[in-house]
Amino acid sequence: MAENKKILIIGGGMSGLTAAVETAEAGNDAVIVEKTPFLGGRVAQLNKYFPKLCPPNCGLEINFKRIKNNADVTFYTLAEVEKISGEEGNYNVAVKLQPRFINDNCTGCNACAEACPVEMPNEFNFGLDKTKTAYIAHNQAFPFKYAIDARYCKGKACAKCVDACKYNAIDLDMKAETVNLNVASVVIATGWDPYDAGNLDILGGGKIKNVITNMQMERLASPNGPTSGKILRPSDNKEVKNIAFVQCAGSRDENHLPYCSYICCMASLKQATYLREQYPDSKVRIFYIDIRTPGRYEQFYWKVKEDPNVTLTKGKVAKVAEDTATGDVELVVEDVLAGKKITEKYEMVVLATGMVPSTKNFKIPGDISYTNDGFVAMSSLKKGIYAVGTAKNPVDVAKSVQEATGVAIKSIQSARRSK
Ligand SMILES: Cc1cc2nc3c(=O)[nH]c(=O)nc-3n(C[C@H](O)[C@H](O)[C@H](O)COP(=O)(O)OP(=O)(O)OC[C@H]3O[C@@H](n4cnc5c(N)ncnc54)[C@H](O)[C@@H]3O)c2cc1C
DSSP states (O other): OOOGGGGEEEOOSHHHHHHHHHHHHTTEEEEEOSSSSSSSSGGGGGBTTTTTTTTHHHHHHHHHHHHHHHHTTTEEESSSEEEEEEEETEEEEEEEEESSBTTTOOOOHHHHHHOOOEEEEEEGGGTSEEEEESOOSSSSSSOOOOEEEEEOOOOGGGGHHHHHTTTBBBBTTTOOEEEEESEEEEEEOOOOOEGGGGGGGGGGOOTTTTTEHHHHHHHHHHTTSSSOOOOTTTTTTTTTTTTEEEEEETTOOOOOOOOOOHHHHHHHHHHHHHHHHHHHOOEEEEEEOOOOOOTTTHHHHHHHHOTTEEEEEEEEEEEEEEEETTTTTEEEEEETTTEEEEEEEEEEEEEOOEEEEEEGGGGSSOOOOTTTSOOOOOGGGOOTTEOOGGGGOOHHHHHHHHHHHHHHHHHHHHHHOOO
């Protein structure tokens, strides 16, 4: 296949992985550029994903296998696009590769992490614990190859990992490099970041230990998370038997995110089941403005609602305060349907924070426009450039996968047109 028939996919989450494997399996080369050291995106951080409540690996593993078995898919990790120029059928793209400091000899034996004396906040677990500077994000990471974080590593002044590695896999001299690609089309699949709870003053401003975000809840419930899947509250590792979820934490609010993030109601209902399964005597209360469980997700809502230990209350949370003696969290809420004010304490509170497109804060270089909220503006895209999944709008995994399959066809058409 000619060099210019390649399709470039920016972002290696569920959207990007799907676009890549569908493109390659239809006969065009696909190149994924992923900025972190691992593929999988945010789905890898979930405990289970609806509607089937499968662990993330059941979807990701299939895609990783398809990539391993298909020479037409290549990928770069720790990689970001620096420049895009040209036109449909003939885009020139410069990709900057940051050093991993660990080469392909790595067997994933963990000796480097054991030897590494430097700890850093574990970003994969949203700061709920720490990890070593020589690290792998989780036990099913792909590629299963460690990375060294240059922001924290002491380099050759330390080099304990080099001595510990039996396989000569560590190269602290690795330098950044640039790769130039010529591609027929470009797919933007850069996904989302969680809305920063630090902006939500009224909900504790990220300062109350036992007020966590929904993504932190995913990590707490996950077997490869900081508590090995046991839902324990951060302040004192106590089992959580009485929890509140605060919906629309920043979403549908002109001062924060003016749009609905689409998945937060389903995410909290799902997380209610995590707690109810783990602690049969636990109680869950969900405070909402409107419950939005579109299409067939409505069935999931009704099923969770049947549980007498799950209460749904229509009401906006007006105040969140910490009881410093117990670590509990007091909520003041206007119960809209009962017409009264509720003041109640919970052992832990989960804020259903929404999805912010990662392009809100990091723009893809090139002639690409964005909506006021930072999503890629579809109507302005040049021919041969496409956006998909949560880079384009807040969507779930199923929609991301559907869109990515459609975009694979569009990208191949771009390649054919330019024959
Ligand atoms: C609390 C919560 C729970 C959820 N639970 C579910 C669920 O149960 N079921 C469900 O269907 N959906 C769920 N979702 C939604 C789901 O996470 C998204 O639909 C999914 O992550 C979308 O995949 P994506 O590939 O578009 O984006 P992402 O998963 O964000 O992947 C984007 C990838 O692009 C990379 N990237 C970003 N910027 C760049 C760049 N400049 N250059 C290169 N790479 C870049 C990122 O590192 C990442 O790997 C949940 C969301 C939340 C907030």
